[in-house]
Amino acid sequence: MAHTVLQKGKIIARVRRIKGQMEGIERALETGAACGEVLRQLASARGAMNGLTAELMEDHLQEHVVHAKSEQERQSGGQEMVDVIRTYLK
Amino acid sequence: MAHTVLQKGKIIARVRRIKGQMEGIERALETGAACGEVLRQLASARGAMNGLTAELMEDHLQEHVVHAKSEQERQSGGQEMVDVIRTYLK
Amino acid sequence: MAHTVLQKGKIIARVRRIKGQMEGIERALETGAACGEVLRQLASARGAMNGLTAELMEDHLQEHVVHAKSEQERQSGGQEMVDVIRTYLK
Amino acid sequence: MAHTVLQKGKIIARVRRIKGQMEGIERALETGAACGEVLRQLASARGAMNGLTAELMEDHLQEHVVHAKSEQERQSGGQEMVDVIRTYLK
Numbered sequence: 001m002a003h004t005v006l007q008k009g010k011i012i013a014r015v016r017r018i019k020g021q022m023e024g025i026e027r028a029l030e031t032g033a034a035c036g037e038v039l040r041q042l043a044s045a046r047g048a049m050n051g052l053t054a055e056l057m058e059d060h061l062q063e064h065v066v067h068a069k070s071e072q073e074r075q076s077g078g079q080e081m082v083d084v085i086r087t088y089l090k
Numbered sequence: 091m092a093h094t095v096l097q098k099g100k101i102i103a104r105v106r107r108i109k110g111q112m113e114g115i116e117r118a119l120e121t122g123a124a125c126g127e128v129l130r131q132l133a134s135a136r137g138a139m140n141g142l143t144a145e146l147m148e149d150h151l152q153e154h155v156v157h158a159k160s161e162q163e164r165q166s167g168g169q170e171m172v173d174v175i176r177t178y179l180k
Numbered sequence: 181m182a183h184t185v186l187q188k189g190k191i192i193a194r195v196r197r198i199k200g201q202m203e204g205i206e207r208a209l210e211t212g213a214a215c216g217e218v219l220r221q222l223a224s225a226r227g228a229m230n231g232l233t234a235e236l237m238e239d240h241l242q243e244h245v246v247h248a249k250s251e252q253e254r255q256s257g258g259q260e261m262v263d264v265i266r267t268y269l270k
Numbered sequence: 271m272a273h274t275v276l277q278k279g280k281i282i283a284r285v286r287r288i289k290g291q292m293e294g295i296e297r298a299l300e301t302g303a304a305c306g307e308v309l310r311q312l313a314s315a316r317g318a319m320n321g322l323t324a325e326l327m328e329d330h331l332q333e334h335v336v337h338a339k340s341e342q343e344r345q346s347g348g349q350e351m352v353d354v355i356r357t358y359l360k
Contacts, residue, residue, distance in 0.1 A: 008299065015296045022289040029282050035330040036350035042323050043357045049319065053312050054179035058172045060305040065155055066168040078156040080306035082148045087313045088178065089144035102209050109202040116195045119188065125240040126260035132233050133267045139229065143222050150215040170216035177223040234359035238352045245335055246348040258336040262328050268358070269324035 007059075014052050021045040057084060097149075104142050111135040147174060187239075194232050201225040237264060277329075284322050291315040327354060 025041050064077030115131050154167030205221050244257030295311050334347030 012296055012299050015292055015299065019289055019292040019296070022285055022292060026282055026285045026289070029278065029285065035326070035334060035347075036353070039323070039326055039330060039350070039354045040357075042319070042326065043354060046316070046319055046323065049312070049316055050179040053309070053316065054175050056305070056309055056312065057175050057179075060309065061155070061168055061171055061175075064305060065151070066164055074156055077306075078151055080309070081151055083306075084309045084313060085144050085147050085151075087310075089140040089147075098209065102206055105202055105206045105209065109199055109206070112195055112199040112202060116192060116199070119192050119195065125236070125244060126257075126263070129233070129236055129240060129260070129264045130267075132229070132236065133264060136226070136229055136233065139222070139226055143219070143226065146215070146219055146222065150219065154215060167216075170219070174216075174219045174223060177220075230359040234355050237355050237359075241335070241348055241351055241355075245331070246344055254336055258331055261331055265324050265327050265331075269320040269327075 011052070011055065014048070014055070018045055018048050018052065021048060053088075057081070060084075101142070101145065104138070104145070108135055108138050108142065111138060143178075147171070150174075191232070191235065194228070194235070198225055198228050198232065201228060233268075237261070240264075281322070281325065284318070284325070288315055288318050288322065291318060323358075327351070330354075 021041065022045060025038060025045065028038050028041060060077065061081060065074055065081060068074035068077055111131065112135060115128060115135065118128050118131060150167065151171060155164055155171060158164035158167055201221065202225060205218060205225065208218050208221060240257065241261060245254055245261060248254035248257055291311065292315060295308060295315065298308050298311060330347065331351060335344055335351060338344035338347055
């Protein structure tokens with residue numbers, strides 16, 4: 001991914017935050033937290049993952065389709081986009 | 091949407107099928123069908139709607155972004171795509 | 181579904197509204213509306229369908245699991261709930 | 271959560287696997303992996319998270335609603351279930 005250093009840093013920070021949420025869920029399960037509490041934490045992690053996915057799909061669309069450096073990159077970038085959409089809306 | 095007549099006919103047929111599924115759910119509710127049965131029919135209609143959405147997003151991406159007729163169309167087509175993705179992954 | 185007449189009327193009204201949204205999408209396609217517009221209408225119909233599904237799952241849970249009239253109804257109501265959850269989170 | 275030790279171990283193993291997937295995504299981003307590859311890994315992590323959520327919702331339903339130890343637990347367990355459903359189908 002050809003992100004600027006700043007953008008890349010922000011995206012990696014979001015990935016780490018989700019990893020941290022999974023660690024929180026692990027601890028909650030180990031310490032016998034209430035079921036409802038674990039489900040709430042899981043819903044929150046899923047929301048963060050959806051947000052990150054939307055961000056990366058948008059970045060991909062802008063860089064590799066809209067502003068692709070060649071027709072070939074645009075074609076393959078568009079096809080990758082189609083594959084991802086199918087995964088989410090199957 | 092600049093679909094060929096054939097493509098357009100197929101897409102409209104899918105929309106009508108989902109409309110028919112909604113009519114089936116209406117009848118099921120009116121005749122007092124079991125709750126589980128209504129939920130199954132609803133899940134099936136939702137699956138059909140997801141499939142149709144994926145199809146239309148792909149068509150939009152191909153026509154108005156990958157094969158856009160101008161840079162301006164590509165920019166606005168890409169932006170519409172981003173808006174739709176955000177709706178589905180918010 | 182053992183809804184009161186009033187509840188049932190409200191649910192059927194929601195189903196009809198979604199059917200109306202599908203008719204709107206059909207017309208939009210037939211009259212050559214912009215792709216982005218059709219996708220927005222489809223996202224709106226999907227939101228309405230999600231809301232209706234949540235409502236029916238809650239009604240099912242309350243009537244056939246939490247307030248089930250027998251242990252047998254509770255078991256089978258719970259199993260139907262599990263099947264529906266799997267459909268949505270597969 | 272009142273899981274048996276064995277069940278609990280399996281669930282924690284699934285949480286750790288998702289954490290491992292997030293670490294893989296972090297590495298992919300840091301080493302400049304292709305956008306499409308990162309999106310595929312993210313889709314895979316999301317699938318694993320959906321599967322885990324379905325599992326925990328089912329466990330919650332069975333333990334705290336269907337086989338609740340008191341009417342009070344059944345009521346509150348049912349309400350927590352409703353809250354989670356609304357989060358996923360809003």
